[in-house]
Amino acid sequence: MTTILDDHPELRERLHELYRHLHQNPELSMQEHETAALIEERMGALGYDVFRCGGTGVVATLVNGDGPVIGFRADTDALPLQEDTGLEYASTARGALPDGTEVPVMHACGHDTHITAAIGAATLLVQNRDSWAGTVVFLFQPGEETAAGAAAMLADGLWDKAPHPEVIYGQHVWPGVTGSIDVTPGPAMSYSDAWKVTVKGRGGHGSQPENTIDPVVLAAYMIVRIQSLISREVAPLKSAVITIATMHAGLKENIIPPTAEFTVNMRNLDADVREHLLAGLRRIITAEAMASNAPEPQIEELYTFPLLINDEEETARVIEVLRGALGDDKVSEKPAVMGSEDFGALPDALGVPGVYWFFGGMPQDVVDSDEPTPSNHSPFFGPVMEPTLSTGTAAAYAVLMSRLGKNASA
Numbered sequence: 001m002t003t004i005l006d007d008h009p010e011l012r013e014r015l016h017e018l019y020r021h022l023h024q025n026p027e028l029s030m031q032e033h034e035t036a037a038l039i040e041e042r043m044g045a046l047g048y049d050v051f052r053c054g055g056t057g058v059v060a061t062l063v064n065g066d067g068p069v070i071g072f073r074a075d076t077d078a079l080p081l082q083e084d085t086g087l088e089y090a091s092t093a094r095g096a097l098p099d100g101t102e103v104p105v106m107h108a109c110g111h112d113t114h115i116t117a118a119i120g121a122a123t124l125l126v127q128n129r130d131s132w133a134g135t136v137v138f139l140f141q142p143g144e145e146t147a148a149g150a151a152a153m154l155a156d157g158l159w160d161k162a163p164h165p166e167v168i169y170g171q172h173v174w175p176g177v178t179g180s181i182d183v184t185p186g187p188a189m190s191y192s193d194a195w196k197v198t199v200k201g202r203g204g205h206g207s208q209p210e211n212t213i214d215p216v217v218l219a220a221y222m223i224v225r226i227q228s229l230i231s232r233e234v235a236p237l238k239s240a241v242i243t244i245a246t247m248h249a250g251l252k253e254n255i256i257p258p259t260a261e262f263t264v265n266m267r268n269l270d271a272d273v274r275e276h277l278l279a280g281l282r283r284i285i286t287a288e289a290m291a292s293n294a295p296e297p298q299i300e301e302l303y304t305f306p307l308l309i310n311d312e313e314e315t316a317r318v319i320e321v322l323r324g325a326l327g328d329d330k331v332s333e334k335p336a337v338m339g340s341e342d343f344g345a346l347p348d349a350l351g352v353p354g355v356y357w358f359f360g361g362m363p364q365d366v367v368d369s370d371e372p373t374p375s376n377h378s379p380f381f382g383p384v385m386e387p388t389l390s391t392g393t394a395a396a397y398a399v400l401m402s403r404l405g406k407n408a409s410a
Contacts, residue, residue: 001179001330001387003394004124011127015120015389018042020089022112026078026105028095029143030152032056035076035115039140042119046126048138051161054152058140059162062125067134070403071165072396073343074111074118075144081106085374085382109376110173110361113383115140117171117392124397125404132404135163139346147192147303150345159350167314168347168354169399171392175373176360179387181322181395182334183357185315189308190239190267191274192340197222197285198298203258215260216249218292222285223247223262229280240268240277241338267338269307305340311353318355318399325398326391334358339376359395361388 005012027035036056043060044050050060056076080103083091095105107113122138139158143149176182199222201215223244234240242264249260264281268274282299289297322331347354360367361383367373374380402408 001327003326003387003390004397005120005390005393008124011120011123012390015116015393016385018119019112019116019385019389022115023087023107024089024091024093026091026093026107026112028080028097028105029077029146030055030148031095032076032142036140036142039076039115039119043122043138046122048122053158053161054142054149054156056142057149057153057156059158060122060138060140061135061162062122063135064129065133067132068403069135069137069163069165070400071137071139071168071346072118072121072400073139073141073168073170073346074114075141075149076111076115077142077145077149078105078111079108079145079377080104081108081377081379083108084379087382106379108378108381109145110381110383111144113173113361113388113392114171116389117396120389120393121396121400124393125400131406132401133406134404136400136404137162137165139168144342147305147342150342154345154349164350165352167352167403169318169396170343170354170356171395172341172356172358173361173383173388173392174358175362175367175375175381176358177364177367178360178362178384179326179330179391180360181326181331181357181391182360183310183315183319183322183331184334184336185310185312187269187307187336188310188356189336189341190269190338191307192265192267192305193274193278194302195264195281196300196302197262197264198300199260199262199289200295200297201256201258201260204256206254206256209256212256213292213294214256215258215294216256218288218294219247219249219260219262221292222288225284225288226264226281229277229284233276233280234273238268238270238273239336239338240266240273242266242277263302267340269336271307305342306344306348308341308344308356310355314353315355317402318357321399321402322357322395325394357395359388359391
């Protein structure tokens with residue numbers, strides 16, 4: 001496989017260095033201060049007009065004569081996770097959650113790859129500016145993992161400060177074969193809703209449960225019953241998933257605590273299913289508390305991701321562009337995935353099309369192995385640098401040039 005970076009070996013090496021640095025220095029959502037400063041420096045040095053937006057978001061604009069305005073988004077935040085990839089440039093960084101808890105930090109979702117590829121495409125645009133005309137707006141968005149970043153940039157007046165693109169593109173590395181691209185026309189990524197539930201009981205001695213209301217047992221009933229929402233209240237041909245991945249209660253084995261806490265994450269691709277499940281979650285949590293004669297639980301809505309919809313007409317055009325740039329066998333149409341993104345909020349705020357695609361980051365032998373392929377959000381997720389970075393850079397550049405190039409047809 002060859003890409004445009006084969007003709008720019010010095011740029012490719014600089015991108016490798018940038019990627020290693022970003023991977024070793026991840027920052028948590030809405031805390032991407034050093035990352036934002038680095039992006040500002042790199043994009044400013046290329047000649048882009050740069051400003052901060054939404055705290056740690058960075059907007060970089062380059063005007064190159066008359067022509068269309070096109071947007072491209074790359075997210076920048078990392079995850080609270082201990083890296084276990086064994087890479088020589090593995091992260092040892094630490095950070096603090098909003099509640100002050102110190103945690104390890106890792107680019108386990110590959111956003112370091114996104115930043116690098118976007119800066120690579122931005123560099124190629126500058127180097128080849130005689131071959132295109134118009135305005136390109138790069139959106140380096142913080143806080144994707146918490147659904148806070150796009151909302152923060154919009155609340156900070158993003159589209160009052162930046163030129164309005166007629167279309168916005170984005171991409172995401174994932175555990176597909178490196179060098180490949182996967183695109184989904186129409187609904188592409190799911191709704192996602194997250195709640196924190198505080199179950200209230202009455203604490204006491206473990207030897208005298210009759211004098212208590214045990215919130216641990218009550219939370220366990222809730223957790224088991226919640227899973228029946230998918231199996232018994234969602235039609236089999238509809239897609240939905242509920243995950244309860246954290247549960248905390250108590251400090252000692254013989255003390256029944258006064259409260260227990262768990263979090264719920266729910267995903268689906270249908271607005272009616274989403275509303276039914278949200279109501280069902282609240283119904284079960286409340287009813288189980290009543291059944292145990294417990295106080296009403298406290299439900300805190302943590303975040304909501306919108307349904308990500310790729311504009312079908314524009315997506316069809318992008319697929320042809322990517323096949324032309326990378327090869328027919330490297331670009332595939334795929335069904336929707338149950339992961340979630342806040343990318344769609346950016347084009348939706350302007351009422352313009354958005355298109356979002358995935359590019360692989362794993363060697364063929366790893367994908368074909370009998371062992372599970374390390375996925376996004378895994379401590380083992382470490383995309384190979386090549387041809388992953390070249391593919392992401394080439395894909396972004398090709399799609400942008402398909403709109404901006406002097407021979408482009410919209």
